[in-house]
Amino acid sequence: MFVTMSGFVQPNIVDDAHIIDKQTQQLINEKNNRYLQNKEQPQIAVITVKRLNKLTPKHLDQIKRTAFIVVGQKGKKRNVQIYSTKDLHAAFTAESRMNIIRAASKELRSQKNSEFNKGLRFVFRACATKIDMQYQYSLDKYDLSQSEQDKIDHPRRVALPIALALVVIVVALMYFFRRIRSNNPNSRQ
Template identity: 70%
Template sequence: MKKTKINIVWLLGLLAVFLTTTGFVQPNIEDHAHILDKETKALINEKNNRYLQTKEQPQITVITVKKLNKLTPKALEFSKRTVFIVVGQKGKKRNVQIYSTKDLHGAFTADTRANILRAEVNQLRSHNNATFNKGIHFVFRACATKVDQQYQYALDKYDLSPSEQNKISHPHSVALPIALALAFLITGIIYFLKKSERNNVKLHK
C-alpha cells in the first residue's frame, strides 16, 4: 500500500513538472477572433524570440477573444515578466486592453497603459482590419519599448522611435496646436465684435 502511494506521488510530481515546463507555457499569440494578420504575427513572434535570448526572458502575448468585457487573461495570475495585449471583438465593436504581471506594474501604470491606447486610438477604432492591425503594431511596439526600458535592453527596430515615444510621454501635445488655433480664433472674433460695436456707436453719434 505504501509503495502504491509513493508511486502515485512520484507520478503526480512528474505530471506537475511536465505541465510546468510545457502545458503552462503561455503562447505568444492566441487569435481566437481571427483578427491578426501575418505581419502582426511575425512582429509578435520575432520580438518574443529576441526576449528568449535574454536572462529575464520577458514576454508580450497578444490575445483576441470573441467578447468585449471581462478580458483579463487567466494566465495573468501565474505568469511573470509578461504583458498581455487583449483584443475583444463582438460584431463590429472592439475593445483593446493592456495587462501586466505584478513585476511590471512599475513600467505599466494605469496612465501609461491609457496613453499607449490613446496614442493611436483612431486606428484601434477602425473597422478596416489592415488599419486596425497597424494600431496593434503600435501598441505592441510601445509595450516592447517599455519592457526594454524596464530591463535596460538596447532598443531595436521593433521599438518605438523617439517621436513615437513622445506620443505616449506627452499625449496632450498633439491637441496643443488645435487649442492654440481655437484661442486665436476666439480672440479674433472678440476683436471684430468690439470693433463693430465701436463703429455702430460712431454712426449713432
C-alpha cells in the same frame, strides 16, 4: 517533465477571433523570440477573444514578466486592453496603458482589418519599448522611434499652446473693453 515545465507557459498569440494578420504575427513572434535570449525572458502575449467584456487574462497573478494585449471583438465592435503582471506595473501604469491605446486609437477603431492590425502592431511595439526600457535592453527595430515615443509620453502637447492662446485672447479682450470704457464719456457718471 516537459508537461510540468510548460504548464504555465503562455503562448505568444491566441487568436480566437481570427483578427491578427501574418505581418502582426511575425512581429509578435520575432520580438518574443528575442526576449527568450535574455536572462529575464519577458513576454508580450496577444490574445483575441469573441467578447467585449471580462478581458482580464486568466491566472494573471500567477504569471511573471508578461504583458498582455487583449482584443475583444463582438460583431463590428472591438475593445483593446493592455494588462501586465505585477513585476511590470512600473512600466505599465494606468496612464501609460491609456496613452498607448489613445495614440493608436484611429487605427484601432478602423473596420478594415489591415488598418486595425497596423494599430495593433503599434500597441505591441509600444509595449515592447516599455519592457525594453524597464529591463534596460538596447532598443532594436521592433521598438518605437523617438517621435513615436513622444506621441505616447506627451499626448497633450497641444494643450499648452491652446492654453497660451486663450490667455492672450482673454488679455486682449480685457484691454479692449477697458479701452472702450475709458473712451466712453457716459461711463464715468
